[in-house]
Amino acid sequence: MAATDQRRSSQALPSYYRQVNTPEVSHSFRNFDDPDIFSEFDRSVRQVHSKNFVLDFGDDEAWCGFDLGVDSIKSLLKADRPSSLSTRWINIWKPQEQDDVLSALAKTYDFSPRLYALMCSKPRKRRSTPSSSKASSSFTRQLRRQAFSRRQPQDSLDLEDQIGMKDFNPKSDLSFDRGINQYDLADAVWHWSSVDWGRSFLCLGFNSLYKIAPSNSSEEDEVLAKSNLPAGKRVWSWLILCDDKTVITIHEDPYAHLDEGEQLNAQDEKALLAVRRNLINVFRQCSKGYDASSDNPLMQLPIRRRVGEGEVEQAHRATDAPGLLFYCLFDDWYSTYSLVAKLEHQYSAKLNDLRECMFKEPELSHIDHLHHLGQQLSVLRRLYQSYEYLIDRVLEKREPTLASLKNSHVLTSGGMGSPVLSSGNESLDTSTYIATRGIPEEHLLGVSLSSAARVRFERLKYRIRLYALSEIQECLDLKDQMVMMNFNLVALNQTFFVERLTRVTLLVAKITVLFLPVSLMTAYFSCQFRGVEFTVSEYWVWFGVVIALSISGLAFFSFISGTMEGKLAYKSFSRKMYEAGRLVLRQRGRGKGKGTS
Known part of the structure; x- marks a missing residue:
């Protein structure tokens, strides 16, 4: 029965995959529109140890394969893809472990040496003790490292030290470029981005920030409050659009410290889903076996799904799909x-x-x-x-510039094939020439x-x-x-x-x-004068008189100075008397006016 099912699955494969003549391709690629197979692929796209996948799709069919080797990818790139599978999506996780795959892509689409070398950059593995990994997530440990690095002396915070150029000596070391690490640079400068053009590709490199669920830890909140970086997981990505309707995505591995077979804890699993949230949504929207009726309307994408069946839209779907896929992978609208x-x-x-x-x-x-x-x-x-x-x-x-057109042998006359430009007319307006003659893309x-x-x-x-x-x-x-x-x-x-x-x-x-x-009165009564004696009753009488006069004097002084009950004086007594006099005169003038009328 298993052999029968395998034979049926092999027969169901399009001839394109059978002609590739690679056992891994025949075994890995399956119908992406089948609900059961899609569910299996949907689980694979959320696994931290998944390395890559290749998805070929058109209006009527879609086929996908996970974790392909370099030989399979080379064979797929060399084979002529049928028109029914107009669009291809190649996604790569863990690029530091797939240099051979990156090399195959670079040779096929003619990446520049610099771009290819940056894609092959190795992230620095950061290991923590088992006790700390159980106590907190890797995101919390990263926050601790960021806060600790900001408490170090200023000389350790130099950009050269962060991107691996600390020991650079231009006089003695001519191979200093080997110390530059793309991912360290992206981590040091979050707004770092790059655009690379080729005659067969357009490549965007950018950082993405993903907010993960908080762990409700007071220690993490304290670190975040003292950090100069936004809370979240930063991930660098390459997004490439090729001239053969292929879209390539290459993502930095946020968990490069994991060993083979090691699993994430619950907090890091939530972070991984947050990082791949937009990719998972695009992946699901590319399958007709996924029921998107219950999804948020903002998450539904027009890559393979259309409401109408107009002939004009159907005619443009094959050419619109690669650009729409490229856009949807770039636009993380949810964030x-x-x-x-x-x-x-x-x-x-x-x-x-x-x-x-x-x-x-x-x-x-x-x-x-x-x-x-x-x-x-x-x-x-x-x-x-x-x-x-x-x-x-x-x-x-x-x-196009004039030089590029001449080097590409485009500037030739119609039937004879002789060059249009000669030494006397090399100042020909390029835009005018392009407007009158079609230039191949x-x-x-x-x-x-x-x-x-x-x-x-x-x-x-x-x-x-x-x-x-x-x-x-x-x-x-x-x-x-x-x-x-x-x-x-x-x-x-x-x-x-x-x-x-x-x-x-x-x-x-x-x-x-x-x-x-x-006190002065008491001192007077305590003096012993000759022939003078004071009785107790006389002392208390004078005590009452002095106290009364003192209280009256203090009250009058407080009223005059405006410090009654300890309140500050905002207006002097003379100012208050002047304003009171003006108010009395004004009221008298109003009273006389009313009497004469």
């Missing part, structure tokens, strides 16, 4: 929407909570908290600005996007500017205002303390002044 809706990056909520704390008890420590929030927002703003820059480069109009750098993808990239650009960047700028402006407000509140609070101290001082002074005449 951007979470920022706008204040679901994940709750900087507005944090600022509002801090504002309430300031009104209750302003402290100088709030300034430090606001400083770290401002640094995190600045990093987040530069991250989204790098996305805007990438979109501008993708939408940038590509025009292979002579231009980069890969053209379909109109369906271009309009969506333009929409994404304005959405980032209108929602994400404006929200971040509003939080930064609020932060600056709160810094000044905190200083003013601290000054006002100090003023209240000074006023309270003044009241106490005035009270002590009044008590002192009150008993000073009594």
Whole structure:
């Protein structure tokens, strides 16, 4: 029975995969639109130890294979793909373990040596003790490392040290470039991005920030509050669009410290799902065996699913699919929407909570908290600005230069094949020539996007500017205002303390002044004069008189100076008398006016 099922599965394979003549391809590739097979692939895409997958799809069919070897990928790249499988998606996790696969892709699509070398960068493995791995997640350990590194001396924080150039000596070491690590650079500069053009590919490199579920740890909250980087998991990605309708995604391994067969804990599994959330959604939307009716409308993508069946749309689906796949993998709308809706990056909520704390008890420590929030927002703003820059480069109009056209032997006359340009007319306007004659696309750098993808990239650009960047700028402006407000509140609070101290001082002074005449009187009565004697009743009579006069004098002085009950005098007594006189004269003038009328 098993042999029968295997034979049926082999017969169900399209002839394209059978002609590849690789046992691994015949065994791995299965119908992606089958619900049962899709469920198995859906579990594989969420496994941390999955290395790669290749997905070929068209309007009517889709086939997928996981964890393919380099020989299988080379055979697939060399074979001519049928028109029924117009689009191919090659996804690579753990690129540090698949140099041979990266080499095959670089040779097929003619990557530059620099781009290929950067893709082969090895992330530094970071191991922690077993006890600490049980006590906290790797994300918490990463936060500890970031906070600890910021407490080190300044010389250890140099950019050269972070990207592996500490021991560089230009006079003695001519191979210093071997110390540069792409992933260390991306970790040091979060808004680092790159755009590479080739005659058969367009490559985008960028950082993505994924917010993971908090662990409700007070230690983690303390580290986050003192960090200058936004909370979340940073992952570097390469996104490549090729001229043969192939889309390649290469992702940094966020758990490079894991050994073969080692599993993630519960916290890190949630983080992995958050990192691959957009990829998993795109992967699901590419299968007709997945029921997307219960999904959020924002998560449904038009890659293989259409509502209508118009002939015009069907004619453009094969050419629109690669660009749409390229766009959907770049646009992580869920993260951007979470920022706008204040679901994940709750900087507005944090600022509002801090504002309430300031009104209750302003402290100088709030300034430090606001400083770290401002640094995190600045990093987040530069991250989204790098996305805007990438979109501008993708939408940038590509025009061939005169030299590239001559080197490509494009500038030839119609039937004779002789060169159009001679030594006398090399200043020919290139745009005029392109407008009058068609230029093959292979002579231009980069890969053209379909109109369906271009309009969506333009929409994404304005959405980032209108929602994400404006929200971040509003939080930064609020932060600056709160810094000044905190200083003013601290000054006002100090003023209240000074006023309270003044009241106490005035009270002590009044008590002192009150008993000073009594002290003088008591000293007088204690003197022994010849022929003069004082009785006890006389002493208490004079005591009452002196106390009464002292209290009356203090009350009159307090009223005149405006320090009654310890309150500060904001107006002098003469000013009060002048204003009172003016008010009396004004009322008398009004009374006379009414009498004459």
